[in-house]
Amino acid sequence: MKILKNIITIVVEITILILGLIWYFRTKEEEPLIVMIGSGGFLIASILTKIFDKNEKSRPKVVFHRKKNFTMRGPLVYTANNPRVIRVGIDKVEQYWYLDWSYNLEVRNNSSVTAYNYQIEYENKPDKTELKSDIGKIQPIKTDDKFEFRFKLTQNVV
Helix, strand or coil: HHHHHHHHHHHHHHHHHHHHHHHHHCCCHHHHHHHHHHHHHHHHHHHHHHHCCCCHCCCCCCCEEEEEEEEEEEEECCCCCCCCCCCCCCCCCEEEEEEHHHHHEEEEEECCCCCCCCCCCCCCCCCCCCEEEECCCCCCCCCCCCEEEEEEEEEEEE
């Protein structure tokens, strides 16, 4: 049924209908009429399923809301690029730092349908960044349910 609702399928059916019409006007044969009748039937079925599909309107709407808990930074050690003797206030020293961001992720279902089989993907994660999280297998979310997960980003920089 999904292929009937696909916009590409509707465009292809319209194209086949137009090409069948051109073929009929050039040859005046029966075959183009059969092609046009078949394509027209599929076009009508596709448009009707696209318009009157009940499942399309009743998809779950899952909302993610990130709340920041705290951020923290702290020095680790000096790098090997520093001079052996550091003159305070004169030399610019390189030092390794760790940066921590802690968040609560609130997941809510704002629809009348239970949400199943959803995943959380982490995109654009910077290099040398570690993600610690208690998000495991995520259970289905019923109507108006909400879950909170904690996660922490840690990054080491110079």
